[in-house]
Amino acid sequence: MGGNVIQVVCVKRVPDTETRVKVASDGRNLDPAGVTWVLNPYDEFAVEQALRVREKLGAGEVIVISMGAAGVQTTLRNALAMGADRAIHLRHEGVAPDSLEVARALEAAIRPLAPALVWLGKQAVDDDAAQVGPMLATLLDLPCVSVVASFELSGDAATLEREIEGGREVIEVRLPALLTTDKGLNEPRYASLKGIMAAKRKPIEEFAVTPGAPNIEVTALTLPPPRSAGRRVGEGAAAVPELVRLLREEARVI
Amino acid sequence: MSILVFIEQRDGNVRSVTRELLGEATRLASSVGGPVTGVCAAAADPGLAQLGEAGAARVLLACHERFAFYDGEGYAMAVEAAVRDVHPKVVLFAASAMGRDLAPRVAARLGVGLASDCTQVGVEDGALTASRPVFAGKALQRVRFPKAPALLSLRPKVFAAVSIAGATAAVEPLAVAMAGPARARVTRVAAVAGGRLDLTESEIIVSGGRGLKGPEHFALIEELAGALGATVGASRAVVDAGWRPHHDQVGQTGKTVSPKLYVAIGISGAIQHLAGMSSSKCIVAINKDPDAPIFKVADYGLVGDLFEVVPALTAAVRKLNAQT
Numbered sequence: 001m002g003g004n005v006i007q008v009v010c011v012k013r014v015p016d017t018e019t020r021v022k023v024a025s026d027g028r029n030l031d032p033a034g035v036t037w038v039l040n041p042y043d044e045f046a047v048e049q050a051l052r053v054r055e056k057l058g059a060g061e062v063i064v065i066s067m068g069a070a071g072v073q074t075t076l077r078n079a080l081a082m083g084a085d086r087a088i089h090l091r092h093e094g095v096a097p098d099s100l101e102v103a104r105a106l107e108a109a110i111r112p113l114a115p116a117l118v119w120l121g122k123q124a125v126d127d128d129a130a131q132v133g134p135m136l137a138t139l140l141d142l143p144c145v146s147v148v149a150s151f152e153l154s155g156d157a158a159t160l161e162r163e164i165e166g167g168r169e170v171i172e173v174r175l176p177a178l179l180t181t182d183k184g185l186n187e188p189r190y191a192s193l194k195g196i197m198a199a200k201r202k203p204i205e206e207f208a209v210t211p212g213a214p215n216i217e218v219t220a221l222t223l224p225p226p227r228s229a230g231r232r233v234g235e236g237a238a239a240v241p242e243l244v245r246l247l248r249e250e251a252r253v254i
Numbered sequence: 255m256s257i258l259v260f261i262e263q264r265d266g267n268v269r270s271v272t273r274e275l276l277g278e279a280t281r282l283a284s285s286v287g288g289p290v291t292g293v294c295a296a297a298a299d300p301g302l303a304q305l306g307e308a309g310a311a312r313v314l315l316a317c318h319e320r321f322a323f324y325d326g327e328g329y330a331m332a333v334e335a336a337v338r339d340v341h342p343k344v345v346l347f348a349a350s351a352m353g354r355d356l357a358p359r360v361a362a363r364l365g366v367g368l369a370s371d372c373t374q375v376g377v378e379d380g381a382l383t384a385s386r387p388v389f390a391g392k393a394l395q396r397v398r399f400p401k402a403p404a405l406l407s408l409r410p411k412v413f414a415a416v417s418i419a420g421a422t423a424a425v426e427p428l429a430v431a432m433a434g435p436a437r438a439r440v441t442r443v444a445a446v447a448g449g450r451l452d453l454t455e456s457e458i459i460v461s462g463g464r465g466l467k468g469p470e471h472f473a474l475i476e477e478l479a480g481a482l483g484a485t486v487g488a489s490r491a492v493v494d495a496g497w498r499p500h501h502d503q504v505g506q507t508g509k510t511v512s513p514k515l516y517v518a519i520g521i522s523g524a525i526q527h528l529a530g531m532s533s534s535k536c537i538v539a540i541n542k543d544p545d546a547p548i549f550k551v552a553d554y555g556l557v558g559d560l561f562e563v564v565p566a567l568t569a570a571v572r573k574l575n576a577q578t
């Protein structure tokens with residue numbers, strides 16, 4: 001591969017994984033009050049891998065793109081601080097649309113860029129949908145490998161591995177392609193102070209988007225009944241016989 | 255009206271999660287309407303007629319040499335062809351490695367929504383509804399399907415299979431037009447050492463955390479797991495330390511598991527770990543710190559030094575095994 005290789009990374013702004021979930025007054029969404037927002041952890045692997053490919057090729061451009069309200073600009077700046085070159089903000093206020101509408105908006109923005117690689121996280125840790133990647137690949141008509149745990153680029157082809165139950169699939173794909181990243185693919189870098197300063201001057205293009213009618217309708221968000229703390233069986237090895245008895249006679253699991 | 259179920263096979267064997275899907279499809283058929291039809295993509299018939307016993311009236315089989323391994327694009331074409339053929343109201347996939355990749359592709363092809371990783375499915379006022387954990391299990395989202403067909407993937411180990419003695423499914427060919435080799439081509443599957451069961455498919459899991467002090471002490475966990483017929487899991491702390499491989503990790507950035515028994519040993523119970531295992535049916539915690547958060551979710555808590563408790567527990571389970 002040569003020339004100006006374009007890579008696009010789709011990133012989402014999500015609540016920090018420590019967030020205590022509170023239900024908003026509409027009964028259907030997260031109450032955003034007091035939430036700390038972060039770059040979706042899986043998307044960090046995606047940004048990192050795109051940067052590594054650019055570094056290996058010694059050329060090219062990494063464009064990060066995010067759909068959401070004004071706040072996603074902070075998330076985009078995080079990715080720019082890691083080293084991405086420029087950003088696109090698909091502005092949409094209000095409740096996030098479903099995965100297919102997100103994929104459609106991303107498709108419209110990404111298609112004209114003709115990227116060699118499109119990267120996403122395997123899943124956003126808020127909706128836990130794991131849908132946007134394979135949907136977007138289908139809309140862009142790109143070959144797709146999801147949940148990538150290892151990536152090796154040679155020329156205009158790549159060898160990848162993805163974890164399946166009891167094994168790993170080894171996959172070959174020709175670029176352009178769309179990949180979604182799993183934990184373990186790499187160790188994402190921290191933004192350096194220099195990177196943070198540089199990110200302030202990098203361009204963020206903004207477009208307003210209007211999603212179509214919903215494909216999935218959320219009717220309620222509820223908190224699961226708290227798992228009641230069970231019983232203290234006892235202390236030390238002396239309590240083992242009682243534990244075994246309970247597992248056998250009460251819980252009937254062994 | 256009917257229900258379509260994606261029949262998952264690997265290496266010519268129908269995967270057991272398929273029977274869970276067919277079980278739920280059979281229950282749904284009584285309110286949504288049947289029949290239950292399967293669709294399978296494979297290089298050769300993996301014995302689909304037998305799925306009659308699991309609840310399938312008919313199975314459409316798309317046979318192609320490309321389907322010797324999983325082929326996302328080709329499989330999606332096959333499922334789409336089946337949807338166009340049977341006009342189902344509902345299409346079920348497993349929320350497995352394969353189903354999680356395949357279902358969104360099919361949704362995008364059909365232009366409909368998908369509810370992934372559902373733990374409950376029902377019918378309310380004549381409309382299909384589903385519940386799915388979000389925020390790593392910290393909340394449950396309830397959804398409806400404004401478009402048809404409704405696509406759902408179901409979490410493994412949550413839905414029960416059925417057994418209809420003596421029934422057989424009618425197997426019919428399904429034509430799928432594909433030119434050339436797959437664009438993303440699986441060249442081989444490397445088995446995980448020991449050919450052990452995947453965590454998401456295990457009935458019993460014994461997980462170890464940083465309390466084990468070092469990778470060498472995981473032998474204690476492995477021995478207990480051996481006695482219980484369990485699979486070994488781990489916290490992220492020990493995976494990040496390199497004591498255990500990534501595929502052992504349970505939690506928000508690892509695997510979500512729902513075994514019938516989960517034993518957490520030397521694991522503090524951080525919110526991200528709980529996210530992956532709190533839907534287990536029975537949880538046992540062994541920890542020397544009586545205030546460890548893991549005790550807040552454990553059905554049975556044992557406070558103590560794991561280096562004493564775990565060998566004693568292993569011995570007790572072995573003794574039990576010898577008696578029965």
Ligand SMILES: Cc1cc2nc3c(=O)[nH]c(=O)nc-3n(C[C@H](O)[C@H](O)[C@H](O)COP(=O)(O)OP(=O)(O)OC[C@H]3O[C@@H](n4cnc5c(N)ncnc54)[C@H](O)[C@@H]3O)c2cc1C
Pocket residue numbers: 017041462463464465466488489490491492503504505506507508509519520521522523524525526527530540541542543546558559560561
């Ligand atoms: C974005 C994000 C994602 C994450 N994802 C995950 C995830 O998927 N899975 C996950 O597990 N974590 C995850 N974490 C990490 C999580 O926050 C915790 O750091 C981690 O779970 C701690 O692992 P641990 O319980 O093994 O270690 P510790 O928290 O150090 O706990 C060790 C426990 O062992 C006990 N102990 C020590 N010695 C003994 C002894 N001799 N006998 C008995 N008990 C003993 C201690 O009392 C303590 O409770 C994530 C964190 C973040 C920020």
Ligand SMILES: Nc1ncnc2c1ncn2[C@@H]1O[C@H](COP(=O)(O)O)[C@@H](O)[C@H]1O
Pocket residue numbers: 010011012013040042043065066067068099102119120121122123124125127128129130131132133
């Ligand atoms: N609003 C969004 N903007 C940009 N990328 C997104 C958005 N939502 C999801 N993605 C990408 O799609 C991946 C999977 O998200 P999901 O299907 O929601 O679990 C994420 O890891 C992101 O890479």
